[in-house]
Every structure is written in structure tokens, then in C-alpha cells.
Amino acid sequence: MLVAFGLFINMQAYAFFDPIQEVDSVIYHRLKKVEKNFPLDVRDGVEALIKEKMYQNREESQRILARAAEILPIIEKELWSKGLPSDCKYIPLALSGLDPTYTGKTGGSGVWQLQYISAIRYGLVVNEWMDERRDIQRSTAAAIEHLVFLQKLYNHWGLTALAFFSSPAEVNAAIKRNNGSPEFWGVYEKTEPNTQYLYQNLIAMIYLVNYYRDYDMIQKSISEPDLIWVKAKSKPVKLINLASWLNVPAEQFLRWNAVYRLGIVPAEPNYQICIPKDKLLLYENYNEAEEQLVKPVIIEVPKEKEQTVETITEKNTEVTASQTTKEIKETYTEQKTTYTVVKGDNLGKIAQKFQVSVNDLRTWNNIKGDHIYVGQKLIILKKKKVTVPVEKTVVEEKPKTTQETKPATNQSSSDEWITYKVKSGETVYGIASRFGISQETLIKNNNIKNNLIHPGQILKIKRK
Secondary structure, three states, X not given: OHHHHHHHHHHHHHHHHOHHHOOHHHHHHHHHHHOOXXXXXXXOOHHHHHHHHHHHOHHHHHHHHHHHHHHHHHHHHHXXXXXXXXXXXXXXXXXXXXXXXXXXXXXXXXXXXXXHHHHHHOOOOEOOOEEHHHOHHHHHHHHHHHHHHHHHHHOOHHHHHHHHHOOHHHHHHHHHHOOOXXXXXXXXXXXXHHHHHHHHHHXXXXXXXXXXXXHOOXXXXXXXXXXXEEEOOOOOEEHHHHHHHHOOOHHHHHHXXXXXXXXXXXXXXXXXXXXXHHHHHHHHOOHHHHHHHOOOOOOOOOHHHHHHHHHHHHHOOOOOEEEEEEEEEEEEEEEXXXXXXXXXXXXXHHHHHHOOOHHHHHHHHOOOOOOOOOOOEEEEEEEEEEEEEEEEEEEEOOOOOOOOOOOOOOOOOOOEEEEEEOOOOOOXXXXXXXXXOOHHHHHHHHOOOOOOOOOOOEEEEEEO
């Protein structure tokens, strides 16, 4: 009996000290130590989320901590300047993991996941080229204005966070369902599941930032160079090509310039590009590389064909000559890639990564709506340009005069009109680029106002 009792005590002691078996009370007391403005408690899925961040998803947690070391000081400075509690810095952690390129299921964008209407209301620019919700400082300024507005409504930071995660309408409805009482946990229980999850994630992020050292994690800050903003070029610039020219990691460079939605900076004097200060001279010389990096490669006609044409012309023969020559023809082949969904992925993020549309992703993988799950295999089809030799019979007829005849040109005889149905997420620039025409031509031929098109719209395209 005594032996059995001793064994029971040892097992309980092991369960207490084993970090995987960490009990609710330990997490609860740690949360209460850092509780200030947001009510913190271990309920619903909070404990599971905390342990997931500390054990199962340590790599992702380390990436979040690295971004936090870089971005949170910027956000804290803005919060302090407006007299808001520094606890508000945890809201973007819960919403996006501080990833400025993150796009949520409901259309929110940037670290604060601001909706389009909110962004416009607070003066942010959101158009086909630029999305200032992805700019840390501008989006933080807009988010602070929204937080001030919500706090005036509720005078309780917990309710303000719930309203930021959803809307004042949802929180007001939850208060009404809670018999008109603004008691926080009662209102929380009456909100939508997604709002509850985001608040649970807020608690888990507060725990992660404050107690990561107790789980042998390191907040390793990303090494950032001294950055400056420079004026855009006189021609559109692809950021990924510019990153290659400046010898800067593409992922890092795109993060600095996350505000550009398509990864392209238009030729506008008011637009700016963020580059390392020590790369300024390289950037100024980028014009020399634009032909190679930005413009499409032009395939020249083989010299042997040109020589054949000239020979026949010079002889000015009375006899019709026929000769087979080789030309280079450009064509496309589909390249199939399989991608495995990881935690934090969504259709918008994957589409941006592979430079395809969300609509295409849905079509290729028979997806309805936006739901995907970790471990899901997605098919990505990308067109790859290839060149193939094509034999062509060239017939040379007798010249009409004895004057020197110019070599034949390689242009097609006429242009053809086609119709194209606009898909969701497409822009004027994207469609014009796909068909090798200018935006101005597309706009003029279809009488497009303010560069605005909509899904299902039929466009006329004159393609060579």
C-alpha cells in the first residue's frame, strides 16, 4: 500500500515537472502577472494555443519573435505618442503574426488586418498598385485612430479589442445577448467563433512574448541594413529584378517594399522604393540593366536565313526560287508544381508567392470559397516560355525592278480582335501585360474609366 502511494506521488511530481504536462495553474499565474489592460484567462482553447506555440510550432514562433524584435518598437513608439497603452501592440501579433504581406480571409491586409473601408476612412491609399495597409507606420497610425474611436465607445480595452477583431455592430449585439451587460467574459462568450479565436490568440501571443525564454527560445532580431527611400524610376520596375541587381535577398527586399501589391513599382514620381543606403550607387545605375532585367528577351532571326534572302535578291533571277529555312518560334508549355499548405497560409498568400490568381488556384484544385488546411496538396500550373525551331518554305519571286530589293520582314500580316472575360482579382495592368499590349491601348479600346474593371466584364483586345 505504501509502495503504491509512493509511486503515485512520484508520478504526480513527474507530471508537474515535465514541461509537456504543464498544468493550467502555471500558465494562469504567469498570465495574471502580465495582465494589465486586456483580461487574461486560461479558458476555451487558450492553453492549447499556448502549448502549440511553445512546442509544436516553435519554428514559426521564432519567426514571429524575430519580426517582433524589429516591428514592435515602431508600433510602441506610435502608441506612446498618442497616449495609448503599449498592450495594444499585441493586437497585430494576434491578427497577422506581424507579417506585413498577410491577407486575411475577410479581406484585411497588413499587420493590423485593416479592412478596405477602414483604410480609406483613415486616409490610406489602396489601389491596383499600392496598398498602404502593408506599410507599418502608416497602417499603425490608422489603426491607432480606430482604437481611439472604439475605446471612446466602450471605455474597456477588452471590448475594444473584440470590436477591432470584428466590428462595433457585433460587440453591440453580443452585449444585447448578454442581457445588456458589458461584463467582458459574458460579452466574449456571445461573440462569433472567429472573434473568440482571435482573442484567444491575443492571450497566447502575450504569453509567447513574455515567457519565450522559459521555453529555451531566443528572440533573434533580423539583421537590417540602414534603409533609405529613393524616387521611382522613369519606367516600371519589378522589385524581384531590382533585388537581384542590388544583390539583396528577394524575400527581405519585398518585405521592405510590401506596400506594392503586384511586386511592381510604377513609373510615377511620387512613388518611392526602400533600398539599403549602401546600394544607392547601384540603384542609380539600374537603368543600364533595365533592358536585360525588366524587358522581355527578344529572340533574333538566325543569320543563316538573312544571308539566304540577300543572296536570292542580289542575283535578281528570272526564275522563282524556293528554299526551306529555319525560324525560331516561341510557344508555352504548362509546368505543374505541387505545393503543401503550411500553417499561416491562405489562398491570397500562396497566389502571391507563385504569381498566379486566387481564382486559378480555386479552379485547379476544385476549391469552393477560401478554406484550405495544413498539409493539403495544391496543384500550381505555370506557363513556361520555350523556343522551338520551325521549318518554313520561303518562296522568292522575280523582283519587279532591277533596283536593290530589301530583305523580307518577319511581321505578321494583320492583327486580330479577341474577347476576354475579366476574372476576380485581375487588374488593367495584369491583363495588358498578359496580352503584350499597353494599358493605354486596353483602356482606350474598352472605354475604361479610372482604371476600374470588374469580374465578368468582357474586354476587346487587339493582339498581334
